[in-house]
Amino acid sequence: MRYGETGFQLEVDLSRGSIDKVETDPRDTALYLGGIGMDAKLLFDRVPSGTDPWSPDNLLIFGNGLLNGTCVPGANRLSVDTIAPLNGFMGHSLMGGFFGAEMKMAGYDRIVISGQASDLVYLAIHNDKVEIRDARHLRGKGMVDTQRLIQEELNDKRAWVAAIGPAGEHRVIMASIDCGNSSAARTVGPVMGAKNLKAIAVRGTKDVHIAHPAELWEMCSRLRKEFAANPNIGDWMAVDEDDSFHHNNFSWGNARVRRKNFWSPALEERWRNLKYDHMSRQTGCWNCPKACHNLITWPNRRRFSYKCYGKDTYHMAAFQELDFTFEILPVAMDLGFDSYSTPQVIAFALELLEAGILTEKDFPGMPSDTRQRFYYLLQKIAFREGIGDILANGTSDAAAIIGNGAEKFDHNTVKKFEQLPIKLGKLNPAYFLMIGTGEDMAITQIEGSFPQDPIPDPELREEFIRNWNAVPDKKFHDWFRQWVKRDQLPDEAMCAITDWNECMHYLDDSLGFCGFVSSFRGQFGGTTGYSIWNMPPIITHATGMEFDKDRLWECFIRNRTLVRALNNRSGLRRHMDKPPEDHWAVRNEEYEQLLLTKYYDFKGWTFDGIPTKETLEKLSLGYVAEDLIKNGVLTGNEVTALKDPRAKKEKE
Amino acid sequence: MDKKGKKTKIVKEIIVDTKKCVGCRACEIACSAFHAVPKYSSVNTARSRIMVVMDEVRDIFVPIRAGEYTEAECNGRNRYVIDGKEYDECTFCPASCPSRGAFREPDSGLPLKCDMCENVPPLEKPMCVDACTFGALTYEEREQVVEAEPPKRAEMEIGLESLIKKFGSKKVMDAVARLSKEH
Numbered sequence: 142m143r144y145g146e147t148g149f150q151l152e153v154d155l156s157r158g159s160i161d162k163v164e165t166d167p168r169d170t171a172l173y174l175g176g177i178g179m180d181a182k183l184l185f186d187r188v189p190s191g192t193d194p195w196s197p198d199n200l201l202i203f204g205n206g207l208l209n210g211t212c213v214p215g216a217n218r219l220s221v222d223t224i225a226p227l228n229g230f231m232g233h234s235l236m237g238g239f240f241g242a243e244m245k246m247a248g249y250d251r252i253v254i255s256g257q258a259s260d261l262v263y264l265a266i267h268n269d270k271v272e273i274r275d276a277r278h279l280r281g282k283g284m285v286d287t288q289r290l291i292q293e294e295l296n297d298k299r300a301w302v303a304a305i306g307p308a309g310e311h312r313v314i315m316a317s318i319d320c321g322n323s324s325a326a327r328t329v330g331p332v333m334g335a336k337n338l339k340a341i342a343v344r345g346t347k348d349v350h351i352a353h354p355a356e357l358w359e360m361c362s363r364l365r366k367e368f369a370a371n372p373n374i375g376d377w378m379a380v381d382e383d384d385s386f387h388h389n390n391f392s393w394g395n396a397r398v399r400r401k402n403f404w405s406p407a408l409e410e411r412w413r414n415l416k417y418d419h420m421s422r423q424t425g426c427w428n429c430p431k432a433c434h435n436l437i438t439w440p441n442r443r444r445f446s447y448k449c450y451g452k453d454t455y456h457m458a459a460f461q462e463l464d465f466t467f468e469i470l471p472v473a474m475d476l477g478f479d480s481y482s483t484p485q486v487i488a489f490a491l492e493l494l495e496a497g498i499l500t501e502k503d504f505p506g507m508p509s510d511t512r513q514r515f516y517y518l519l520q521k522i523a524f525r526e527g528i529g530d531i532l533a534n535g536t537s538d539a540a541a542i543i544g545n546g547a548e549k550f551d552h553n554t555v556k557k558f559e560q561l562p563i564k565l566g567k568l569n570p571a572y573f574l575m576i577g578t579g580e581d582m583a584i585t586q587i588e589g590s591f592p593q594d595p596i597p598d599p600e601l602r603e604e605f606i607r608n609w610n611a612v613p614d615k616k617f618h619d620w621f622r623q624w625v626k627r628d629q630l631p632d633e634a635m636c637a638i639t640d641w642n643e644c645m646h647y648l649d650d651s652l653g654f655c656g657f658v659s660s661f662r663g664q665f666g667g668t669t670g671y672s673i674w675n676m677p678p679i680i681t682h683a684t685g686m687e688f689d690k691d692r693l694w695e696c697f698i699r700n701r702t703l704v705r706a707l708n709n710r711s712g713l714r715r716h717m718d719k720p721p722e723d724h725w726a727v728r729n730e731e732y733e734q735l736l737l738t739k740y741y742d743f744k745g746w747t748f749d750g751i752p753t754k755e756t757l758e759k760l761s762l763g764y765v766a767e768d769l770i771k772n773g774v775l776t777g778n779e780v781t782a783l784k785d786p787r788a789k790k791e792k793e
Numbered sequence: 794m795d796k797k798g799k800k801t802k803i804v805k806e807i808i809v810d811t812k813k814c815v816g817c818r819a820c821e822i823a824c825s826a827f828h829a830v831p832k833y834s835s836v837n838t839a840r841s842r843i844m845v846v847m848d849e850v851r852d853i854f855v856p857i858r859a860g861e862y863t864e865a866e867c868n869g870r871n872r873y874v875i876d877g878k879e880y881d882e883c884t885f886c887p888a889s890c891p892s893r894g895a896f897r898e899p900d901s902g903l904p905l906k907c908d909m910c911e912n913v914p915p916l917e918k919p920m921c922v923d924a925c926t927f928g929a930l931t932y933e934e935r936e937q938v939v940e941a942e943p944p945k946r947a948e949m950e951i952g953l954e955s956l957i958k959k960f961g962s963k964k965v966m967d968a969v970a971r972l973s974k975e976h
Contacts, residue, residue: 212826212836215817239818246837285850297894322849346839346899351826354833358826362923365819401896421852425817430926432815436852444850 143247144352145684146207151249151271153264153588155336156256158195160271164252171686172761175207175250176652177233180222181707183253184231184766190710190772192386194226194328195312195335197257203236203244203341204557206653209427210245210349214365215658215670217241225328227314227535228557230708232332233581236303237426237655240343243301243389246264247345258337263309266343267293276339281307283475284319285443291342305333306477315522316533317479322424322434322446326479327558352685360679364670368430369660373668375431376657378449379423382413387450393457395488396553396562405637412463413711419467420497426655431652433599433657446473450561450585451480457562458484459511469515476523481583482535482559484575487518489536489550490528503528515559535559553721556713558582560721568725569628573733574639574740576720578750580704580713581646589661590645591617591638591667595624611672613641613690632736636743644697645669648676651700671727686749699760702745702752706765709774715741715750735791741782748785751775798941805909806933806946807858814854814929816847823924826909837900842907843921853884853945859896860887863902867892871885882942 152161165179173179180202183722192198201223208216211234219241225232247268254264263276288302301320308316315331319671331744351357368374378384385404392399419439424446425434434446447470455473456465473483491514493499501507505527507517517744521529531539536559555558555576562582571591572584579587590611594634596602606618620634630638645660649671656662658670671679677688705713718737722728738748754777757766769775782788821841828842829835830886832845838844842859857959867890870882887903889896910919918932956965 168961210836212822212833246839299894344835348829348835348837348840350835351833354826354829354831354835358833365924365926422812422854423815424849424854425815427817428819428822429817432817432927438852444852446849523906 142166142350142580143684144350145211145680146175146205146247146250147248147347148351149249150251150253151266152253153271153273154256155254155258155262155273160273160275162248162269162271166454167686170207170684172505172696172734173700173703174648174680174696175209175743176204176218176653177222177647177650177704178221178696179251179651180204180220180233181231181700181703182224183708184224185703185710185720185768187255188224192224194224194229194332197336199224199255199332199335201254201329201332201336201338203252203254205241205245205250206640206649206651207250207654207684210242211351211684212361212428213653213679214361214651214662215426215429215655217429218650218653218655219244219325221318221325221329223329224330224711226312226331226335227328229711230556230580230582230713231618231704232328232705233650233686234318234322234325234329235650236318236323237476238301238321239427240301240303240323241321241653242427243343243345246347247343248347252341254333254336254338257335261337261339262638263291263304263340263342264338265291265300266341266345266584267295267297267300268345268347272704273657274286279339280310283307285475286479287340288321290643291340295342295344297342297344300342300344302340302342304477305330305338306523308476308477308533309334310339310477311479311523311525311533313478313522313525313533314538315479315482315609316477318599319474319477322448323426324350324474324479326481330477330479348469351683353654354589356684357679360682364435364675365430366672371670373666373670374658374662374670376433376449377665378452379431379433379435382409382416384412384453385409387453391453391457392562392564392565393460395458395485395492395550396458396560396564397492399564402676408462411689415463417540429655429658437471439467439471442471442493443475445474447480454480454484455515458488459515461512465512469512469519472516473519478519478523483522484515485553485559485562486522486536486539487515487533489539490518490532492550493543493547496546496550498543498545498550499528519718552723555720556582560584560597562722564723564726566726567628568728568733569634570630570635570641570732570736571638573720573736574635575642575723577718578740579643580708585656585661586646587639588664589656590642590663592621592629592667593664595621597625605667608692610674611667612671613644613673613694633743635736636740636760639740640743644673644694644700647697647700648673648693649694652676652680695760699762702756702760703762703765705744705746705750706752706757706762706769706774709751710772713750715748718750731791738782738785738788738791741769742784742788745781747775747779748787750782751779753779753781756781798809799938800941801936801938804935804937806935807909807919808931808933810929810931811855812929812944813926814856815962816845816854817927818841818845818850819924819926820921821857823920827920837899840867840905842896842905844895853880854929855880855884857885857887857890858907858921859905861906862889864891866890880883 204220261276287304303320312331312334316327394457420749421436424434425432436446537557540547575587817907821838825842848857922930
């Protein structure tokens with residue numbers, strides 16, 4: 142018997158209509174854990190280099206974190222992964238809520254979708270009974286109706302349905318896959334559309350077994366109460382009404398305009414009332430003692446919930462106030478749009494119109510009111526009508542298609558993915574590394590463990606260090622002690638900080654933890670629910686596999702290196718590892734490149750940013766090295782970055 | 794029982810505040826883990842004796858506890874409108890009944906019923922309540938004073954009474970006397 146995991150994955154080929162329940166190798170679990178790690182391995186093994194991401198040969202994987210569906214609090218995140226049509230690299234997104242746990246109880250750690258159905262279908266899973274069903278009658282339906290209609294068809298109100306809306310059906314790059322209050326984006330939506338898969342419904346009534354029941358229960362029961370009582374765990378944005386941070390510091394419109402004095406006490410009061418006058422309640426995810434979603438009842442809209450920064454994106458893109466977000470979010474979400482990238486694409490289009498690169502002719506019948514323009518463009522993009530057909534490709538590719546100088550307006554993407562609209566003054570070296578090299582393609586998916594800011598007061602600083610339990614190594618104490626200015630720490634520290642930050646995200650994404658109880662939370666106050674110290678005993682008690690800090694850390698390095706290698710095989714190289722040109726006003730190209738070299742070296746990568754054969758072999762990734770050599774990505778004789786002659790030249 | 798024919802009994806109550814429920818289902822998880830054999834050895838919310846009836850679009854979050862098994866579903870159902878929200882009667886119904894799959898052992902189909910987590914030694918509160926960190930479920934034990942029932946008469950006494958009614962006391966006494974000599 143397998144513990145913690147089910148030991149099975151469901152493999153569905155939509156071209157052939159085949160459904161297989163496949164037993165997995167527990168040795169792989171020990172190496173890659175689950176979630177992003179196992180997904181990356183499947184993508185590496187099964188999607189050959191050069192595969193067109195839109196083609197049936199691409200995979201769409203719903204991969205449970207190893208601990209999902211157990212009693213471990215806050216473990217519910219499903220890694221939804223594919224090869225992204227946007228840039229050919231791994232498209233990685235996380236879905237919280239209940240879908241992952243239900244999959245586990247249906248008996249599956251993962252669902253691996255390949256092929257392409259001849260017409261729109263959905264997948265209905267009830268334990269071992271799995272059917273590919275006709276979904277033509279659901280074409281064009283929004284998220285909410287799709288979920289309800291499928292539950293009715295299956296006569297099971299407790300089935301969880303992950304679906305795409307019209308945006309996904311039309312392969313819109315910004316489309317999401319939604320299930321209840323949770324959502325996965327970053328190109329997994331359009332790939333689901335390309336596979337002609339409207340939805341997956343899952344219901345499970347099987348046991349998820351635990352290896353050391355009493356020990357795990359005692360630990361989890363205690364953690365659940367600790368998390369509940371600790372305000373430093375969870376998403377503060379759900380409860381903190383002072384959102385001056387994003388509004389004063391982030392850029393509005395197409396990541397263009399800073400409004401440093403936007404926030405005021407009067408505004409805060411007005412928005413507080415707006416929220417609480419319309420909030421039905423807060424809702425949570427599977428087995429989490431934090432309720433981070435705000436459920437909003439808005440006139441003439443279907444009730445909806447939002448979380449985190451999703452509260453700000455639409456009104457900041459449109460230069461409006463919170464009421465606009467409340468008004469448009471339920472419409473956008475029902476169409477199946479990701480609220481992170483979509484508003485930026487719309488703001489980009491409107492900026493092009495203002496600049497005369499696009500003209501009124503490109504927007505026939507568009508209202509003059511900004512708010513109405515957003516609705517107009519949502520519809521155009523979701524159904525790929527007119528200009529919407531171009532914008533549906535995301536900012537970067539749309540700019541390339543439009544041309545005529547539009548490329549300059551694509552100023553906030555990394556590897557073609559829209560980024561947080563942050564434009565700052567002075568280079569921050571750790572952030573340079575994180576934005577440049579973070580292959581989850583978003584800063585929020587790599588930052589998080591090391592604090593964003595130093596503490597100037599020595600007494601407060603020492604107190605902070607005394608309570609800083611998450612720290613993996615004493616060296617971080619020393620660096621924190623000597624840290625005065627944000628951008629000033631030894632390069633070695635910048636590399637190690639980036640690495641630790643990245644580590645916690647990779648572990649979360651492999652184990653199923655939400656960043657708000659783990660990887661993302663330490664940067665604001667140091668406290669986290671999970672750390673490299675308490676994860677290993679939890680994994681051991683859940684799965685029966687012996688884990689300690691070092692072994693778990695090695696899993697991070699393995700998974701990270703595998704994702705890197707997968708992307709290297711698809712062409713990822715050094716010159717692509719860079720933040721948006723205008724992220725900082727003051728740049729230092731020479732220093733940045735030297736830092737990047739040091740970081741690659743720290744990671745055991747070549748000067749070009751590819752893991753060396755030796756690095757791969759040390760991580761039991763010899764098969765990856767062989768493949769990279771076969772594909773001409775490596776020769777096998779490379780050295781790590783600092784030993785490269787080009788690095789020496791750099792120094793001179 | 795005291796002299797006045799009164800006695801006290803412990804009433805165990807789980808108080809459900811639906812406004813505080815966030816739908817995390819920690820109660821379901823705790824219930825299924827506690828009732829697993831051995832304890833906590835598995836999680837399977839289909840085996841849980843508590844279920845959160847959840848519908849985000851309608852803002853319905855109602856934890857219900859498995860109650861009695863019933864063979865037949867209701868002939869008709871009520872719809873309740875509470876604070877402007879419409880609830881199906883089943884939203885509050887604890888029955889394990891044929892109209893829904895809930896509260897059935899998934900393997901055997903046998904009905905499940907909440908046992909308030911009976912345990913030796915007794916728990917301070919049921920596991921679902923312990924797992925609810927939002928205060929949607931709270932536990933109370935209160936002493937209730939109840940009228941003591943008059944002592945129940947034995948079955949034989951009831952039988953004799955009906956014989957006397959039918960045949961008269963003399964005949965019955967004679968018969969009893971004769972029969973007791975014969976045995």
